[in-house]
Amino acid sequence: MTSKTLDSFLNDSILDLKERGLYNEIDAVEGANGPVIQIQGKELINLSSNNYLGLATDERLKHVAKAAIESHGVGAGAVRTINGTLDLHITLEDKIAAFKGTEAAISYQSGFNCNMAAISAVMDKHDAILSDSLNHASIIDGCRLSKAKIIRFEHSDMDDLRTKAKEAVASGQYNKIMVITDGVFSMDGDIAKLPEIVEIAEAYDLITYVDDAHGSGVTGKGAGTVKHFGLQDKIDFQMGTLSKAIGVVGGYVAGKANLINWLKVSSRPFLFSTAVSPADAIASTKAIELLMESTExxxxxxxxxxxxxxGLKKIGFSIGNSETPITPCIIGDEKAAQQFSKRLFEEGVYAKSIVFPTVPRGTGRVRNMPTAAHTKEMLDESIAVYEKVGKEMGLI
Incomplete structure (x- = not known):
């Protein structure tokens, strides 16, 4: 017999989310996650994936992945520190370091794992972390795990960051102080003010940490937000994912050799979780090679x-202040955002609604992610559907 207390909690909580328009229905994609997908037998233009460059279905990556399965098997077989470090993992890490312009790099099983691993390996209860108020959930969880004092500064507000950095240093309470920010903020598409952050960090001796999950492959002609600003010698931690623009799965931290050496002996996901598969490692390496060879x-x-x-601005939608291809259509009301997404689906466009807690309450939206694999015809068709549904719902 299951717990009545648990059943009551789950039933009440799920019902509450549904009533407030915050319950997320998960759709299964039937086949590859490309520019056009199939869900429930329906063909849809896909504007919701993070497959920015279309590499998740690239034939060159599939070819090397298949070869790696033949030569190295389907799994790494162990954690990295026992005998799960394959030659393919070393090749991948060397390629990441070259791509990011750092001395070394370490790879993890996911981008989320990176932030859980790296922050808590360096920061502890005697330290403080200055964190942008719109940082990703994995940064927030990584900061919490470290037990450091978390000091939020207003989103991309450099005056607030400077004030709070000055106060933290003046208090004399902390051994180390870190400033951490997304490179590209995934829900709004804006870019962190890294030059100003570095200036403040140098003034107050702050450790710098940039989560560039949505910047790698996108900004800096593909090399990422840190390189976009030419700051690879100024940022201590460059964190990124291999599952978005790179098209595979996994994550990494790039930085000085002594930092990477420390993470290899102290970051728990590296120590206690089996490494990514050989196919994932070599496919990621191939993707990075392609980005280093061409900006096409x-x-x-x-x-x-x-x-x-x-196209969306022209027909009257608010797309916020995005500085990247990430294109939010901000609706506001959570239930309206979910209904809008549902109607787009019915008209042949898959654009998922994003609501609290992923974005602040009252800023429900549909986030669009055009990729390198979309054709102009697909985008024109999508814009036409947006106009039809937007007028029907009184949103434009």
Whole structure:
């Protein structure tokens, strides 16, 4: 017999979320996650994936992944510190370091794991972390795990950051102080003010940490937000994911060799979780090689992003202050955002609604992610559907 207390909690909580328009229905994609997908037997233009460059279905990545399965098997077989470090993992980490312009890099099983691993390996209860108020959930959880004092500063507000950094240093309470920010904020598409952050960090001797999960492959002609600003020698931690623009799965931290050496002996997901598969490692390496060799996919991504933005703005949608291809259509009311997403689905466009707690209450939206793999015809069709549904619902 299951717990009546648990059943009551779950039933009441799920009902409450549904009544407030905050319950997320999960759809299964039937096949590959490309520019066009199939869900429930229906073909849809896909504007919800993070497959920014279309590499998740790239034939070159599939080829090397298949070869790696033949040569190395389907799994790493152990944690990295026993005998789960394959030559393919070393090759991947060397390639990441070259890509990011750092001395070394360490790879993890996911981007979320990176933030859980790296922050808590360096920061502890005697330290403080200055964290942007819109930082990703994995940063927030990583900060909490470290037990450091978390000091939030207003989103991209450099005056607030400077004031709070000055106060933290003057208090004399902390051994180390870190400032941590997303490079690209995934729900609004704006870019962190890294030059100003570095200036403040240098003035107050702050450790700098940039989560560039949505910047790698996108900003800096593909090399990321840190390189976009030419700050690879100024940022202590460059964290990123291999599951978005890179198209595979996993994450990494790039930085000085002594930092990476420390993470290899102290970060718990590295120590206690089996490494990514050989196929994932070699496919990620191949994707990074492609980005280092050519900016073609990156340029196509930006071209498509700008095209969709202009089209949605022209018909009257609010897309916020995005500086990247990430294109939010901000609706406001959570139930309206979910209904809007549902109607888009019915008309052949898959654009998932994003509501609290992923975004602040009252800022429900549909987040659009045009990729390098979309054609102009797909984007034109999507804009036409947005106009039809938007007018029908009185949103434009």
């Amino acid at each position: 996919l990156n340029e196509r991504l930006w071209e498509n992003g700008n095209y969709l933005k202009e």
